[in-house]
Amino acid sequence: MSKKILEIKDLKREFQMGSETVRALKGISFDVDAGEFVTIMGSSGSGKTTLLNILGCLDKPSIGNYFLDGVDIKQLSRDELAQLRNHKIGFVFQAYNLLPRTTALENVELPLLYNKEISASERRERAIHALEAVKLADRLDHTPNQLSGGQQQRVAIARALVNEPVMILADEATGNLDSRTSYEIMALMQDLNSKDNKTIVFVTHEPDIASFSSRTIQLRDGIIQKDTQNQNKRSAKEVLEGLPVSDDY
Amino acid sequence: MSLINLIRIALKALQRNKLRAFLTMLGIIIGVGSVIAMVAIGQGSKQSIHDQLSNMGTNMITVQPASNLNGGVRIAGTSFQTLTAKDITALKANAQYITELSPSVSSKGQAINGALNWPTTMSGVSPEYLDIRKLSLRDGIAFTQNDVLTSAKVCLIGQTVIDNLFPNGENPIGKIIRFGHIPFQIIGVLSPKGFNAFGQDQDDILIAPYTTVQKRILASIYYSNIYASAANEGVTDAAVTEMTQVLRDSHRLRSFEDNDFTVRTQQELIATLSSTSGLLTVLLTVVAGISLVIGGIGIMNIMYVSVTERTKEIGLRMSIGARGKDILMQFLMEAVLISITGGIIGVLLGFVSTQIVTLTLGWPTIVSESSVVLSFVVCAVTGIFFGYYPAQKASRLDPIEALRYE
Numbered sequence: 001m002s003k004k005i006l007e008i009k010d011l012k013r014e015f016q017m018g019s020e021t022v023r024a025l026k027g028i029s030f031d032v033d034a035g036e037f038v039t040i041m042g043s044s045g046s047g048k049t050t051l052l053n054i055l056g057c058l059d060k061p062s063i064g065n066y067f068l069d070g071v072d073i074k075q076l077s078r079d080e081l082a083q084l085r086n087h088k089i090g091f092v093f094q095a096y097n098l099l100p101r102t103t104a105l106e107n108v109e110l111p112l113l114y115n116k117e118i119s120a121s122e123r124r125e126r127a128i129h130a131l132e133a134v135k136l137a138d139r140l141d142h143t144p145n146q147l148s149g150g151q152q153q154r155v156a157i158a159r160a161l162v163n164e165p166v167m168i169l170a171d172e173a174t175g176n177l178d179s180r181t182s183y184e185i186m187a188l189m190q191d192l193n194s195k196d197n198k199t200i201v202f203v204t205h206e207p208d209i210a211s212f213s214s215r216t217i218q219l220r221d222g223i224i225q226k227d228t229q230n231q232n233k234r235s236a237k238e239v240l241e242g243l244p245v246s247d248d249y
Numbered sequence: 250m251s252l253i254n255l256i257r258i259a260l261k262a263l264q265r266n267k268l269r270a271f272l273t274m275l276g277i278i279i280g281v282g283s284v285i286a287m288v289a290i291g292q293g294s295k296q297s298i299h300d301q302l303s304n305m306g307t308n309m310i311t312v313q314p315a316s317n318l319n320g321g322v323r324i325a326g327t328s329f330q331t332l333t334a335k336d337i338t339a340l341k342a343n344a345q346y347i348t349e350l351s352p353s354v355s356s357k358g359q360a361i362n363g364a365l366n367w368p369t370t371m372s373g374v375s376p377e378y379l380d381i382r383k384l385s386l387r388d389g390i391a392f393t394q395n396d397v398l399t400s401a402k403v404c405l406i407g408q409t410v411i412d413n414l415f416p417n418g419e420n421p422i423g424k425i426i427r428f429g430h431i432p433f434q435i436i437g438v439l440s441p442k443g444f445n446a447f448g449q450d451q452d453d454i455l456i457a458p459y460t461t462v463q464k465r466i467l468a469s470i471y472y473s474n475i476y477a478s479a480a481n482e483g484v485t486d487a488a489v490t491e492m493t494q495v496l497r498d499s500h501r502l503r504s505f506e507d508n509d510f511t512v513r514t515q516q517e518l519i520a521t522l523s524s525t526s527g528l529l530t531v532l533l534t535v536v537a538g539i540s541l542v543i544g545g546i547g548i549m550n551i552m553y554v555s556v557t558e559r560t561k562e563i564g565l566r567m568s569i570g571a572r573g574k575d576i577l578m579q580f581l582m583e584a585v586l587i588s589i590t591g592g593i594i595g596v597l598l599g600f601v602s603t604q605i606v607t608l609t610l611g612w613p614t615i616v617s618e619s620s621v622v623l624s625f626v627v628c629a630v631t632g633i634f635f636g637y638y639p640a641q642k643a644s645r646l647d648p649i650e651a652l653r654y655e
Contacts, residue, residue, distance in 0.1 A: 058568060058649050079572040086570020093652070097565045101265040113254045114570040120253075159569070 004067075005166055005199045006032035006055070011064035013050050024050040026222035027064070032201065034166075037193040039202045039210040042219030051219065052203050056089055056169050057081045069166045086114050090160025094172035096152045098144040104131060104155045105140040111163045130158040133196075134188060150181035157188065161198075168192070170202045174209055180243060186212045187236035212236050255575075259582035266555075273551040274591035276544025277628055281595025282602060284537035284624045285616060289603040291530030293614035298526060301445075307515050308482050309381055310347065310489060312336075312475040312496065315511045330471035331500060331509045337475065339499040346488035348480050351378035352472040354462050360410055360455060361427040367413035371404070371428050371455040373462025374476070381478045384456075389422045389437030392458055400460040404433040407452040408441040428455060431465050485514050541624070544591070545631035552584055552639035563643050564651025577644035584636020585629060592628035596621055 013025040025047045032038055042048040053059035054066055057073055058081075066073050069088055076084060085091075090111075098107045108127040112118045118126070131137055134154040144152050153173060160168050170189070174182035190212060192198045202213060210216045211234050218226035263270045299307075314331045337352055344350075354373040359366050376391055378384070392403050406421055415421050421435045433455070442451040463469055479488040489512050496510055556563070563576055571579075599621075603614045 053649050056568065058652075079574070082567065082570050082572040082575075085568060091568050093565075097561065097652070099265070099562060099565075102261065106261065110566070111569040113258060114566075114572075114575060116251060163570075 003034045004031050005034050005036075005069055006030075006201070007065070007067040009065045009067075011051075011054065011061045011066060013047075013054065013059070014062045024222055025054075025061075028219075028222075028224055029064075030217060030224065030227060032167075032199060034199050035193070035197045036215060037190070037200045037202070037213040038215045038217060039204055039213040040217045040219060041203075041205060041207070041210055043205060045221070046219040047222040048203055048205075048219050052169070052171055055201060056091060057085050082114075086111060086163060088166045090157075090163065090165040090168045092153070092156050092160050092168060092170040092173045094175040096144070096149075096156045096176075098152055098155055098159075100145070101143055103141045103143055104136060104147070104158075107144070107155055108158045108162050111159060115163065126162050127158070130162040131155070133161060133192075134158045148181075149177050150184055153177065153181075153185055154188065157185075157192075161192070167199045167201060170200065172204055173202065174204070174206070180240070182209065183236045183240045183243070187240055190236050255578050255582050256586075258579050259586055262579070262583055263586060269551065269555075270587055273548055273587050274594065276547035277541070277588050277591030277631070278544075278595040278598055280537065280541035280544040281592050281624045281628060282598035283540055284534065284627075285596060285599025285620050286602045286606065286614075287533035287537045288530060288620040289599070289614040289616045290606060290612060291526060291533050292617050292620075293607075293612060295526040295530065296615055297613040308479040308485055309515050310477045310479060310485065310492065311513045312477070312492065313511050313513070314473075315507070315509050330469075332472040332475055333470055336472075336496055336499050339495050340475070340477070340492060343495045343498075344477075344488070344491050346479055346484045346491050347477040349377040349381050349478045351375040351381055351476045352459050353378065353474040353476055354459055354467060354469070354472055356429075356462055356466045358429045358466070360414060362414040362424070365414050365416070367410055369407075369410050369453050369455060371457055371462055371466070373457055373459035373466075375459060378456070378476060381476045384442070385440045386437045387440040388420075389435070391437055397458040397460050400464050401458060402431060402433050402461060402465070403436045403457065404428070405437040405439055405456040406435050407439050407454040407456075409450055409453040410455060411438065428457075429466060433457060479514075482516070485516050489514060538627075541627055541631060545588070545635040548584055548587055548632065549635035549639060552580060552636055553642070555583075556580065556639050556643040559643075560646065560651050560654040563646050564648050564654060567646070567648035568652060573644040576646075577640045580640035580643050581633065581636050584640065585632040588628045588632030588636075589625075592625050595624070595628075599624075 008028055008030050011025055011028045012023070015022045015024060028051065040048060040051065050059070054061055057068065060066075060074055068084065071084065073081065073084065099110070105124070105127050108130050109123050112123040112126065128137070128140065131140060134157050136151060136154055136158065139147060139151060139155075142151075144155070147155065153176075157168075157173075168189075173189075174185050177185060186209060189200055189202070193200050200213075202209070204210060211230065213230060214233055215229050216226070217224060218228075312332065332352070334352075337350060340347065340350055351374045356371050356373075357368070358371060360369050372378075375397055376393060379386075379391055386405065389405070391405065392401065395401075396403055404426075406426075411421055414426060415424075421438060424435050425432050426435060427433070439452065439454070439456070445451050459472070477488070477492065479485040493508065493512050496512075497508065500509060502509065566576060566579075600616060603616055606612050607614050
């Protein structure tokens with residue numbers, strides 16, 4: 001039996017909006033095992049963003065438990081959560097969130113700057129290694145405005161990988177990209193999942209993207225509507241090869 | 250997070266926006282530059298006044314006859330005659346704090362060389378007078394104690410008198426001139442001292458042994474002044490007290506009687522003039538200090554804008570593991586780096602502008618280390634003080650909201 005990376009038990013999250021209580025999550029339970037590629041889907045208002053914030057240790061559940069790699073995040077302080085994010089989670093955002101006027105290498109080094117145990121030389125080495133993993137070894141000194149959207153997102157993925165997290169948490173990571181580049185990113189994600197055995201949780205609202213994952217969790221009105229294993233997972237690489245080449249102009 | 254990483258992060262953040270960092274620094278640069286330049290100008294003028302007075306002998310003490318009651322009538326000190334050879338003897342015997350002593354008498358009269366003449370003053374003094382007044386000889390020799398004992402008809406001559414009696418540039422040494430009716434041989438030429446702080450020509454003078462002037466010109470046994478020098482500037486006050494007591498004893502004054510003489514020091518003069526230019530320094534420093542504070546407010550302003558503008562960056566940093574403390578330290582470090590870099594440039598600017606003032610306006614300036622150190626410390630404190638609030642605001646942002654901030 002493989003190791004459980006995420007354990008969510010009867011998780012509820014409520015917000016106080018004036019006198020009203022908004023119940024964004026109304027009791028959710030699921031586990032994610034190491035090496036899984038899970039997509040979380042749902043329309044807006046489904047509680048998707050709230051769940052993402054909790055999964056990313058940016059927020060805590062009101063009721064219920066969330067264990068990340070065996071750690072109960074409810075017990076942790078703000079600073080301990082920051083440390084946990086640094087060590088165990090790699091974020092990939094829709095808008096890439098790279099620092100402007102900063103080279104790809106420095107952007108990737110950024111999480112390691114907040115990790116005391118890593119020396120300057122090791123930091124550089126690991127950042128270069130991460131950029132090689134996303135096939136950007138020749139773009140180390142490029143700043144974000146010298147890179148295409150897909151390349152920027154790959155830098156962001158390298159940044160997520162560099163701290164060797166137990167889970168990559170992607171938030172609409174293909175939302176700003178055209179189909180071809182989206183497939184490229186998904187191919188990279190699938191690669192990381194199958195070859196490096198990375199656990200990936202991918203939040204999206206596109207069913208097309210979800211079809212590349214091994215499991216889909218469908219949220220609706222703060223509860224899990226469906227939790228299905230994807231039997232016929234598509235390969236992004238094959239889809240990419242199937243695309244008409246006439247895109248080039 | 251280690252300090253090196255912290256500095257690295259802050260430096261990179263500043264590098265991303267060089268122009269804004271520089272503009273923020275500008276307030277500090279001008280503030281520090283003006284503090285240093287202003288203090289340098291203030292100190293310079295203070296020093297030049299001090300030097301000018303030192304030239305007159307800062308440890309010089311002057312005794313003058315004072316006004317006194319004579320049968321109920323107050324008589325002006327200068328016309329009163331109380332200082333005599335007895336006082337000199339008493340001072341020589343009893344005063345410990347004074348090293349040199351010279352009586353002084355003077356006579357106004359006409360100096361004559363052949364067909365040329367010039368109205369001037371002859372001072373009769375002892376050989377020590379040259380040391381006390383910091384006078385030196387350009388040429389020739391000074392008269393000696395022996396000349397004093399024999400009332401020798403020798404004199405030292407000032408430049409102004411030479412210019413008027415020897416207009417053709419001949420060497421005055423050895424020449425005989427007359428002062429009134431008495432012939433004097435010139436044995437030395439005084440180095441020119443120029444005008445003093447009060448506009449008197451210090452070179453319009455003849456100096457002769459006091460016995461000569463007393464016996465051959467004035468026919469008087471009284472001195473118009475006694476000059477003395479204290480062992481050093483520090484014991485001047487003690488020397489004054491001591492001299493006062495010795496002279497009171499010598500004049501047999503009873504305890505209820507006023508002094509019939511006054512003892513003055515240059516210190517009083519120096520103190521008055523120094524306090525005037527000291528006030529100037531304080532004023533300039535306050536003005537410059539205000540500009541430093543304004544520079545600091547500039548930093549705070551920009552840091553606030555910077556925090557708002559970089560909300561998304563702060564959210565990202567938090568999401569990848571920066572703690573509130575890390576964010577706080579980063580922004581604080583940025584503010585401190587701005588203020589310290591501004592401080593360094595400001596110090597350089599201060600030096601340069603001080604040099605320019607000296608070279609173009611000819612004002613004396615002294616860059617004091619204390620003003621450099623002080624403005625530097627103020628800079629760092631300004632950076633921390635005005636950088637803290639914006640940095641704290643940044644550190645308290647909610648990462649979820651910061652990440653979604655547009």
